[in-house]
Amino acid sequence: xxxxxxxxxxxxxxxxxxxxxxxxxxxxxxxxxxxxxxxxxxxxxxxxxxxxxxxxxxxxxxxxxxxxxxxxxxxxxxxxxxxxxxxxxxxxxxxxxxxxxxxxxxxxxxxxxxxxxxxxxxxxxxxxxxxxxxxxxxxxxxxxxxxxxxxxxxxxxxxxxxxxxxxxxxxxxxxxxxxxxxxxxxxxxxxxxxxxxxxxxxxxxxxxxxxxxxxxxxxxxxxxxxxxxxxxxxxxxxxxxxxxxxxxxxxxxxxxxxxxxxxxxxxxxxxxxxxxxxxxxxxxxxxx
Ligand code: AMP
Numbered sequence: 001x002x003x004x005x006x007x008x009x010x011x012x013x014x015x016x017x018x019x020x021x022x023x024x025x026x027x028x029x030x031x032x033x034x035x036x037x038x039x040x041x042x043x044x045x046x047x048x049x050x051x052x053x054x055x056x057x058x059x060x061x062x063x064x065x066x067x068x069x070x071x072x073x074x075x076x077x078x079x080x081x082x083x084x085x086x087x088x089x090x091x092x093x094x095x096x097x098x099x100x101x102x103x104x105x106x107x108x109x110x111x112x113x114x115x116x117x118x119x120x121x122x123x124x125x126x127x128x129x130x131x132x133x134x135x136x137x138x139x140x141x142x143x144x145x146x147x148x149x150x151x152x153x154x155x156x157x158x159x160x161x162x163x164x165x166x167x168x169x170x171x172x173x174x175x176x177x178x179x180x181x182x183x184x185x186x187x188x189x190x191x192x193x194x195x196x197x198x199x200x201x202x203x204x205x206x207x208x209x210x211x212x213x214x215x216x217x218x219x220x221x222x223x224x225x226x227x228x229x230x231x232x233x234x235x236x237x238x239x240x241x242x243x244x245x246x247x248x249x250x251x252x253x254x255x256x257x258x259x260x261x262x263x264x265x266x267x268x269x270x271x272x273x274x275x276x277x278x279x280x281x282x283x284x285x286x287x288x
Contacts, residue, residue, distance in 0.1 A: 001083040003090045010091045023048040026141035031055035032072040032186035033081045036176040040145040041085035054091040061127030107133045109156050112250045116263045149175040151276040190271040198236035199268045206277040218256045220244040240265040256281040
């Protein structure tokens, strides 16, 4: 595996291999890698001839009061994981290379970004879309891999690629979880021991929603009320949002007439954790 730190070096390295390759796969990350990232890389390796991964803590997707400075970093450990997962080129640029002096172009996806993380983190998706557009233009992959863990991000990136006729396919990969159900996340490393225990409430909200659906509940408000109650009972946790949306348009759904997506964001101590799951309502029996 080669580690490249400038846009030009990565472009050159890929150019030398592109002509005789059938498919280039790309996995963008912010590093401090775990088994969730590894699943994306392994799937890319299975489906592509060359795998490029990036590690870049993108400053433009962090709000002024967020954790950009303290975001965890460990390039040595990350490179080992990438090499093990079969990554060919690891791209690790610095911010001046990705945003040269005078950069003034941004990519905004409307609509899908109006709720959930888009509403809670103003400017976040603008930063995500802009850096992904830059990375897609540098790597020019055939397929790029994104986790369902960040479901709204996955849908926003798919929409950007569709709207801008970007010549690649976005592949969604299921969420990888810890044995107790907590979705793997680089930010889990912020949790103290007691917060880590308390964080179990996050997957529990999804489980509660699915149980209610299985018991025949069709009202979104009843499910979000139950989630509010569950989180309120955990003293270290604070619900930021729980919304039930159409999985394609991300518009809120009141009645679960068809498959929906539940999106939650919960603070555990100072750490913000997000998760989501599909909600598949029981078919309403046709009248006899
Ligand atoms: P991040 O480094 O957090 O920006 O994540 C980089 C990519 O890995 C994104 O596409 C995430 O959705 C994905 N990812 C993060 N955590 C997980 C997980 N637990 N399971 C699957 N994919 C994940």
